[in-house]
Amino acid sequence: MKKIIYPLLCASMFATAANADTAVNDTIECVYEMNEVYVYKPKEHFALSQQPLSSTSFNQGQLKNLNVNSLQQLSAYVPSFTMPVYGSRLTSAMYIRGIGSRVNSPAVGLYVDGMPIQSKSAMNFHVYDAERIDVLRGPQGTLYGMNSEGGLIRFFSKHPMTYKGTDLKLSVGNKFTRTAEVAHYGQVNDKLAFSVAGFYNGQNGFLHNKFNGERADAFNEFGGKGRFVWTPTDRLTFDFIADYQYMRQNGFAYGQIVTPEQIATANIMSPYYGLKAGTQDPNQNRQSNYRRNMLNTGLGIKYLGNGFALHSMTTWQFLKDYMMMDIDYLPMDFIHIEQRQHQNSLTQELAIKSRNDKAWQWTFGAFGSYQWLKTNAPVMFDKDMNKVMSKAITQYAYTGMLAAMAKRIAARLIAAGVPAEQAAEQAKIAAAAAILKAGGVNITMDMGTIPGLFHTPTLNLGVYHESNIDLTSRLRATLGLRYDYSNVEIDYATSARIMMNQKVMGQEVNSVISSMLAHKERNHFGQLLPKVGLTYRFDDLGSSVYATWSKGYRAGGYNIQMFSDILQTELSAASRTARGSLDIAHDEAAYERIARTIEYEPETSFNYEVGTHLKLNGGKLNIDLAGFYMQIHNQQLSVMAGNYGFGRMMTNAGKSHSCGVEASVRGEALNNKLSYAVSYGFTSAQFDEYADSTALGKMDYKDKRVPFIPQHTLGATADYLIAVSPDALLDPTNKFHLRSVTVGLNLAAQGNTYWDEANTLSQNFYATLGAHADGDFGPMHINLWIRNLTDTRYNTFAVQSGATGQKFAFAQLGNPFQMGVDFTFHF
Structure with a gap:
């Protein structure tokens, strides 16, 4: 592993690299070279651009120019990928190629510094100390297992063996958006290195709750991480990581969607009188909020043998959170919920792969995880x-x-x-x-x-193999197979009661009708996940075409969100016939019916894909094209609980399909002064077989669009480097002298997106424009930035709620015009 010469200068040039898979060599003599086998590919043998898959990568310079501090912001620049703002960090929904989930198991996997993040509630975190982020599209089940059916995200922190010094970032923007980040990277000797980092991030918020005047989307968060790398020998490396983050936010800032028809028929007594059609500001009598503590720790061990490399990753992940949500989203006091999660997860992964230059490259591995999750989720029925x-x-x-x-x-x-x-x-x-x-x-x-206590432990085991075989000097076959086994359980205890005062024709009767549910259920699933790929390389730069067939899989499980609906339905039916107090009894047949009601089946998909990776103009222009078709069986959907709509639940549609194209272009021009990137994804996701029972009767959703999936995703960036004092680049002792200015524009657009299965709610195609100007003063950078320059008004998410007995539609507005300034230092 080579050390960096002039780390600051190398990082600056790294920001303009057209291909994040390769080392940087620019006009100035500088080497930024990493042991990619260790940092990036514990399982794979080849860079992403040499594999039969569609992917997008961002290095630290590109992340800085985009001014992103979350995966939600980054998703705007990846084709066929969306991670919208859903009200709180609890709901970290990600969608790739029409596959995604709002509740329960994720459909997109996430690895942070080699640690597989187990909880969906932990996937939306503050991004800092980042060296690189990869987004892999399509099923990644062979190497990464279940719940990576739509794709995979890999996050890599700066490595203390290759990056040195101290980084400091201070940022402030309108609505008192503020950020402070600090990180130090040191090397005790040639065998021991470490890094420590911390951050604070917050904002006053852009939306007001009309009911009480509070900021409906204010938040504060902070955290810290430490990393220690020890290489006692040239063959053995230990890498310990601990990352803690705390978040507190006002969440679920949903405002009611008012239609033009409601406005047209409104009179002076109407609640819509004087309003404009569209999404209103939040107006909730209870301010929803969310708090989260999470700690992810991991110990990675690498051993380089004769002809093989052995990687081990052991993790412990802890999450404890609290959510309070006004489920009706209205100023009236109908219903609210409190939910507390307490989770511990242990994972162990072992991978061994070949380490040679032979025609056959292989990887074997095994994975195991056990997750303890206790959820306490009482539902409160209020006076209205x-x-x-x-x-x-x-x-x-x-x-x-x-x-x-x-x-x-x-x-x-x-x-x-x-x-x-x-x-x-x-x-x-x-x-x-x-x-x-x-x-x-x-x-x-x-x-x-209605109290509710739920224990839902989950066990997952997997074994896998992947071979890459050079059939000719240019043609490579990729063959993979994984077996995944999961055991899911639920141990629930919940109850409800109705106190009734009946005054009927002069007679008064007081009665209590109650029901208690307490039972255990378990289920298990097994799945084979094959993958077959062909890659043909047709030039020495690495340009290639590929074709891939692979299977994706998401395990089944149990809904805990719908027990209040089950109990309410049961008590309401009993209250109509009971003539006095009643304690509803349940036998095994009743619990079997409940088990069938709360369970959902695994989702499987088959992905057919063809594409090309093109490296043109000496590697300065990179073009990636892909076309895909996915067949999805038992697609898992997040819908409102059946009769009353008090919460979300997971259900299975029969069949659906998703097809589309993805294109990305990244390159440099004008003597490397202009760097640019354009990405576009088209996704058509439709139901082939799906019928559901609703209050209006049985609904057939065949040929309807799958909700939450934008049909078009478009992202574009352009950055131009203006040299002010080029000679200063050759003199690293010349402190705080303006060397260059980088000006840039970025565009993020998506739509049309439907929010419900019937396709009655949607967000039209919209675009937001951003800009920045970065001044390079050597050890210091000053970056002026603007987001949503055109102040575009759009909905990031919409939901229908039937909690009041009527169905209303609500949406969360995207952030309006934002501007701010960052001060970054490296010393």
């Missing part, structure tokens, strides 16, 4: 919800009583010779008068709190 339920049960009781009395009166009238139609009308009037005279019908209900 109790009023709605009381009104509904009163109307039900009154209607039933009225019909029974009218039937008896009508029979007597018909017997007295009154015509049937006239008798029915008179009987109904007489029955209503009799009920009113006797005191009427009035039933009040109090649902209270």
Whole structure:
């Protein structure tokens, strides 16, 4: 492994590299060379641009120019990839090629410095200390297992064996957006190196909660990480990493979507009077918020043998969070939920691969993980919800009583010779008068709190192999196979009760109807994940064409979000027939029905892909093209819980397909002063077989678009380097002298995106424009940046809620115009 000459200058040139897979050699004598086998490829043998897959990589210079500090911001510049803002860091949904998930198991895998992140709630984190981020598209199950069906993201921190010195970043922007990051990289000797880093990040927020005036999207977060690398011999390396982050945010800033029809028919008494059509500001009587503690630790061991390399990664991951959510998203007090997760995960992965220049390159590996997860999620039914339920049960009781009395009166009238139609009308009037005279019908209900405690441990085991065989000097075959086994369990304890006061025709009865559910369920799944690829290299720069067939897989499991709906349905049915207090009993048959209700099946897919990696103009122009077709079976969808819509649940659609094209161009021009990148993805994701039972009856969604998937994704960046004092580059002792200015523009666009299975809610295609100007003063950089320069108004996410008995649509607005300045130092 070679050391860096003038780290600051190398990093500056690294920012203009057209190909992140190669070392940088520019006009100034400087070497930035890494042991790529250790840092980047513990399993693979070849750089991403030499593999039969579609991918996008960002080095630290590109990340700096884009001014990103989250995977959500980065996703805008990757074709067919979206990670929208969903209200809080709890819901870290990622979608690639029409595959994704809002709840339960992820569909896109994430590795951070070789650590497989197990919890979906831990995937949306503050990005800093980053050297490189890779986004691999398409199933990566052979080497990375289940839940990487849509693709995989790999995050790499700066390595203390190759990067030296101290980095400091201070940033401030409008709405008091502020960031402070510091990191130090040191080498004790040739065998021991370390890095320590920390950050703080926050903002006052852009959206106000109209109900109480609070900032609906304010947040604060901080964290720190440490890394120690020890190479006692030339063959053996130990790499220990610990990364802690804390987040507290006001979340779920959803405002109601008001339609033009509602505005047109509004009068002075209407809640829509005086409003404009579109997404309103949040207006919730309870401010939703989210807090999260998470710690990821890992010990990586590498041993270089004679003809092989052995890699081991052992991790312990801890997450503890708290979420409070106003589920109705309205100023009325209907329903809210509190959820606390406490998770511990252990993972162990062992990979051994060949280390030679022979025609056959191989990798064998084994993976195991065990996750303990306890979720405490009480659902609170508040006063306005109790009023709605009381009104509904009163109307039900009154209607039933009225019909029974009218039937008896009508029979007597018909017997007295009154015509049937006239008798029915008179009987109904007489029955209503009799009920009113006797005191009427009035039933009040109090649902209270539905507690819920859920233990959901998960075991996963996998073994895999991949071979790369050179059939000729230019043609390579890739053959892979993995077997994944997962065991999922749920141990639940939840209950509910309704206290009823029934005043019926002068008689008053107080009763309590209750139900308790406590049971254990388990299930297990096994899956073979094959992969076959061919790569043909047709020039010495590495340009190639490829074709790949692979299988993706996402394990099944159990929903915990829908127990309140199950209990509410059960109690509501009992309250209509019960004549006193009742404790609903459950036998094994009842628990079997509940098990079938809460479980969902594994999702599988087959991916067919062809593409090309082109390196032109001496490697300064890189073009990647890919076309794909995916067949998805039992697609897992996040939908509102069945009858009442109190929460999200996972269900399976029958069949769907996703097809599209991806293109990216990255290069340099004008004597390397201009660097540019353009990416575009087209994705058509449709249901082939999917029918669902709704309040309106059975709905057939065949040929409807799969929700949450933008049909078009477009990203573009251009950066131009203006040399101010070129001679200063050759004199690293010349401190704080303006060397150059880099000006840049970036464009992020996506749409059309549907938010529901019926395709009634959507976000049209939209674009946001950003700009920056970076001044290089040697050890210091000053970067002025702007996001959403055109102040484009758009929705990042929309949801329908039926918590109040009516269905409303709500959405989260994207951030408006933002501007700020960064000060970065390296010394």
